Amino acid sequence: MTRSVRRTRRMLQVTGAGAAALLALSACSSSDPDSGTESDASSSAGGSGKPSGTVNVFAAASLTESFTRLGGEFEKQHPGTKVVFNFGGSDSLAAGITSGAPADVFASASPRTMKVVTDAGDAAGTPATFVRNRLEIATLPGNPDEIASLKDLTGDDLKVVLCDRTAPCGAAAEKALSAADLKLTPVSYEEDVKSALNKVALKEADAAVVYRTDVLAAGDKVEGVDFPEAALAVNDYPIALLKDAPNAGAGKAFIALVQSAEGQKALTEAGFTAP
Structure with missing residues (x-):
């Protein structure tokens, strides 16, 4: 083998090694967390969709x-x-x-x-x-006043509470009373449904017009009474x-x-x- 052939082969080997090194460098660069679109994509995928x-x-x-x-x-x-x-x-x-x-x-x-x-x-x-x-009437446990309808709440001897008219439960109660063509003057208007229900649970009132969900949540502290006008005030x-x-x-x-x-x-x- 002549000297010139050996020199040519050596140059090709060096050139190939250099190209391989450049490719390796390029691969490292693209996976570098500080650069490249691939790192941006993986970072975005890792940080999305998880509430914290x-x-x-x-x-x-x-x-x-x-x-x-x-x-x-x-x-x-x-x-x-x-x-x-x-x-x-x-x-x-x-x-x-x-x-x-x-x-x-x-x-x-x-x-x-x-x-x-x-x-x-x-x-x-x-x-x-x-x-x-929808609404229900919350009464004292056992319903001692035998309340069976909205009309029963209009008696002078009953202490009845309603939600404030600006609260949704108060607006719904007013709608139900209007549907029954009844006038009711409560002993108090409460700011929300829990406050109205608590008046009965604490025996500070005889009845309240509240949501049936709150009657259920109160357990045996109150008793619930359905009334037909509630269907008109859902x-x-x-x-x-x-x-x-x-x-x-x-x-x-x-x-x-x-x-x-x-x-x-x-x-x-x-x-x-x-x-």
Whole structure:
């Protein structure tokens, strides 16, 4: 073999080694976490779709038991999350949201109170009805006054409480009373349904017009009485993600749980009906 042939072969070997080295360098560069589209894609995939942090939910008082149950389930399904609830009268909650209170989700006991939030431009998208609720009369255990209808509540010897007219349960009660063509003067108007129910549970009142879900939640502290006019005053419950939600991802995930088969099961077991 001549010297020139050996030199040519050596040059080819060096060139091949250099090309291999360049290819190896290129491969390392593309998988470098600080550069390249491949690293961007893997980073995005690893950080998406997993709720984390605190989700703040403003919800109607009548949702207290069922949403507390769902909040625990949400935290179990998504380790590292925490659901913080603000339960109260829907009208008060709506006023807080439109005044800038930080919240991710609003679940209202009526479309009217949700409209306060949507009209102010504070909802992200269109609210969705997720359950319905109807009224019952809550009486003392054993129903000692033998209350069987709305008309029985008009007696002068009974202490009856209603929700405030601005609250969804109060507006529904007024609608039912109008349907029965009855006038009722309560001993007090309460800010939300839990406050009205507690008056009976504490034996500070003889009866209250509340939601059947709250009668169920109270157990043996009260007794529930159905009345036909309740069918004319059923409340739709809408839920919405809020526009300036601090944790929109977790808020969406919580709404998804509420609307899921599991969420609907928990709500129907609490006495709500499907929309």
